[in-house]
Amino acid sequence: VPVKTLDWSDGVLSIIDQTLLPIEFKHIDLKSREDVWTAIKELKVRGAPAIGVCAAFGVLVGVHEVNPQTSAESITAACETADYLATSRPTAVNLFWALDRMRHCLSGLEDSANSSDDVWKGLEAEAIAIWDHDRKICRDLGKHGAALISDGDGVLTHCNAGGLATSDYGTALAVMYKAHENGTSFQVFADETRPLLQGARLTAWELQQAKIDVTLICDNMAAQVMREGKIQLVVTGADRIALNGDAANKIGTYGVALLAKAHDIPFYIAAPSSTFDTEMATGDSIPIENRDSREITHGFGAQTGPDDIQVYNPAFDVTPNSLISGIVTEGGVLMPPFTESIHQFLSEYSLHV
Amino acid sequence: VPVKTLDWSDGVLSIIDQTLLPIEFKHIDLKSREDVWTAIKELKVRGAPAIGVCAAFGVLVGVHEVNPQTSAESITAACETADYLATSRPTAVNLFWALDRMRHCLSGLEDSANSSDDVWKGLEAEAIAIWDHDRKICRDLGKHGAALISDGDGVLTHCNAGGLATSDYGTALAVMYKAHENGTSFQVFADETRPLLQGARLTAWELQQAKIDVTLICDNMAAQVMREGKIQLVVTGADRIALNGDAANKIGTYGVALLAKAHDIPFYIAAPSSTFDTEMATGDSIPIENRDSREITHGFGAQTGPDDIQVYNPAFDVTPNSLISGIVTEGGVLMPPFTESIHQFLSEYSLHV
Numbered sequence: 001v002p003v004k005t006l007d008w009s010d011g012v013l014s015i016i017d018q019t020l021l022p023i024e025f026k027h028i029d030l031k032s033r034e035d036v037w038t039a040i041k042e043l044k045v046r047g048a049p050a051i052g053v054c055a056a057f058g059v060l061v062g063v064h065e066v067n068p069q070t071s072a073e074s075i076t077a078a079c080e081t082a083d084y085l086a087t088s089r090p091t092a093v094n095l096f097w098a099l100d101r102m103r104h105c106l107s108g109l110e111d112s113a114n115s116s117d118d119v120w121k122g123l124e125a126e127a128i129a130i131w132d133h134d135r136k137i138c139r140d141l142g143k144h145g146a147a148l149i150s151d152g153d154g155v156l157t158h159c160n161a162g163g164l165a166t167s168d169y170g171t172a173l174a175v176m177y178k179a180h181e182n183g184t185s186f187q188v189f190a191d192e193t194r195p196l197l198q199g200a201r202l203t204a205w206e207l208q209q210a211k212i213d214v215t216l217i218c219d220n221m222a223a224q225v226m227r228e229g230k231i232q233l234v235v236t237g238a239d240r241i242a243l244n245g246d247a248a249n250k251i252g253t254y255g256v257a258l259l260a261k262a263h264d265i266p267f268y269i270a271a272p273s274s275t276f277d278t279e280m281a282t283g284d285s286i287p288i289e290n291r292d293s294r295e296i297t298h299g300f301g302a303q304t305g306p307d308d309i310q311v312y313n314p315a316f317d318v319t320p321n322s323l324i325s326g327i328v329t330e331g332g333v334l335m336p337p338f339t340e341s342i343h344q345f346l347s348e349y350s351l352h353v
Numbered sequence: 354v355p356v357k358t359l360d361w362s363d364g365v366l367s368i369i370d371q372t373l374l375p376i377e378f379k380h381i382d383l384k385s386r387e388d389v390w391t392a393i394k395e396l397k398v399r400g401a402p403a404i405g406v407c408a409a410f411g412v413l414v415g416v417h418e419v420n421p422q423t424s425a426e427s428i429t430a431a432c433e434t435a436d437y438l439a440t441s442r443p444t445a446v447n448l449f450w451a452l453d454r455m456r457h458c459l460s461g462l463e464d465s466a467n468s469s470d471d472v473w474k475g476l477e478a479e480a481i482a483i484w485d486h487d488r489k490i491c492r493d494l495g496k497h498g499a500a501l502i503s504d505g506d507g508v509l510t511h512c513n514a515g516g517l518a519t520s521d522y523g524t525a526l527a528v529m530y531k532a533h534e535n536g537t538s539f540q541v542f543a544d545e546t547r548p549l550l551q552g553a554r555l556t557a558w559e560l561q562q563a564k565i566d567v568t569l570i571c572d573n574m575a576a577q578v579m580r581e582g583k584i585q586l587v588v589t590g591a592d593r594i595a596l597n598g599d600a601a602n603k604i605g606t607y608g609v610a611l612l613a614k615a616h617d618i619p620f621y622i623a624a625p626s627s628t629f630d631t632e633m634a635t636g637d638s639i640p641i642e643n644r645d646s647r648e649i650t651h652g653f654g655a656q657t658g659p660d661d662i663q664v665y666n667p668a669f670d671v672t673p674n675s676l677i678s679g680i681v682t683e684g685g686v687l688m689p690p691f692t693e694s695i696h697q698f699l700s701e702y703s704l705h706v
Contacts, residue, residue: 022659158573189665192649192657194547194571200650200658208659215663218547218649219573220511220605224641224670227607252573254580258615259608288577296545296571297553300653304545305553306375306561310568312542317577
């Protein structure tokens with residue numbers, strides 16, 4: 001594992017406090033339901049898959065905290081904790097999905113459990129299953145994507161779709177971790193990714209930890225690096241993918257895809273099956289969220305823009321399927337035409353999830 | 354004048370201390386040759402034309418400082434000051450050009466001047482002529498470029514080629530100032546321009562001061578803003594233009610030009626005749642300077658990248674002539690094929706400089 005975003009050991013949940021990176025690399029134990037709620041709320045743990053796994057174990061933390069004597073007390077504590085943790089980040093799909101799995105498990109335990117210990121064991125098995133599932137997806141995705149990287153390649157990535165966002169390899173970075181494990185020799189260029197600098201703070205840091213050759217650049221240097229012939233492929237993550245392959249991701253991804261096209265460099269998205277939105281035929285209807293101007297003018301300790309300046313701060317953009325060379329999933333690399341390949345992937349693959 | 358980058362009044366040279374922008378808008382008087390040297394060295398005054406004009410008046414500051422009683426004492430003080438100021442920024446072409454003009458003027462005064470007052474008046478007239486020349490270039494350039502902007506347009510610019518870089522209107526921003534004066538209604542999007550944020554700190558500030566509608570964005574948002582249909586033309590400055598029209602400018606300009614092409618948006622360079630390098634047939638031989646990694650990892654007052662991370666920090670890039678729709682100069686807007694139009698412009702225009 002490149003970096004252990006979270007760990008569950010002897011009944012203790014610990015995470016890397018990502019708000020301290022890249023200056024300080026520190027693990028913290030989450031000892032109460034409030035600790036877990038705050039860690040998610042304050043982005044100490046971030047990335048949809050990692051949040052889901054953290055919340056699942058967070059239910060156990062909430063049970064342990066009240067030291068229940070009966071199965072009924074355990075179940076009550078677990079339900080209350082699940083409801084409470086669901087309020088930490090109101091739009092995180094994986095958070096709700098993981099908590100629903102824990103609640104579903106609890107329903108079964110209401111009938112079968114005879115003691116608080118039975119409830120504990122049942123919930124722990126479910127949380128570990130969620131964790132294992134996330135790790136398996138990362139590994140499978142990495143395995144399929146690693147073949148895209150050849151010896152001597154330069155790989156550009158944007159934002160952080162890495163180990164820190166999941167409980168294991170990540171998505172876009174899983175491709176790189178696996179290629180590195182396979183002994184492929186390559187170089188990564190990481191866009192710093194303004195305004196929140198996830199590339200500088202997280203991607204550069206975790207690839208450096210894994211001893212992968214990584215070079216940090218500003219977002220506006222990607223075109224020059226491509227022109228110098230240093231990039232052979234681009235791999236980024238995605239927040240949401242429509243059924244035609246249009247992919248929403250961190251702001252700047254669309255620009256990188258256009259620059260890759262102009263230099264005849266293949267552009268790949270790496271994302272698990274859960275990223276596909278089966279309600280969305282194309283990316284056209286994805287609304288673009290405009291975030292706080294202070295992220296741009298007051299981001300890192302100094303004011304960098306004038307007082308009262310107008311700011312436009314879209315949080316993400318949509319890369320049209322025509323700019324995407326392939327989509328790396330846990331079931332393989334989907335190729336154009338995406339409407340067909342995505343349909344086939346989801347209809348086959350959703351059986352196994 | 355949008356902002357008075359520097360002023361000469363009653364024998365006193367004053368500048369805006371640009372290192373304090375956009376937080377503080379402060380004029381400072383430069384009272385000694387050391388003041389002038391330090392202001393140039395520490396980027397309190399910046400932009401090639403503004404540095405040249407500042408140095409020209411700096412020669413007068415150096416003469417005034419020693420209170421000379423004879424023409425010989427005045428000439429000695431002026432020569433010493435010119436030699437000293439030439440060491441402030443060793444690669445600034447306009448600095449040397451302006452100081453050479455002052456030295457040439459001094460050669461004439463050696464014969465003709467009968468008193469320290471004669472020397473003073475001669476030098477002051479020359480410095481004012483340099484200043485007037487820079488202002489006229491800005492005005493003429495702005496006049497020719499303003500016609501490119503229509504009511505309702507959105508204009509994207511990168512870095513700062515504005516009034517703060519010259520003694521008047523600037524170059525790329527001259528186009529906008531003049532269109533604004535003409536009553537054209539338009540909106541500007543200013544790339545923040547990492548790593549040194551000249552767009553956020555300077556361009557956004559000076560357009561805001563001039564009450565031009567300006568919106569600050571991160572560099573990686575330009576593609577999205579174009580996709581939303583908000584940009585009808587791009588105008589940037591240039592540091593050096595080859596005889597075929599290839600243009601070196603701040604890093605990120607090449608990427609913006611590619612994005613403009615992908616969205617069928619015209620991309621213009623605005624630069625005076627002095628920017629054309631008559632020794633350079635194409636942009637291929639322009640070396641790319643790689644600057645200090647700390648500009649990227651420690652730029653905002655907080656460390657934003659990991660310790661010891663590899664960084665690539667090219668200071669500028671070259672936009673090939675095929676991506677350039679036109680070059681706005683003080684003699685008109687040059688159109689493709691540029692090899693011909695630049696040749697004609699320089700052969701006609703260099704007579705008038």
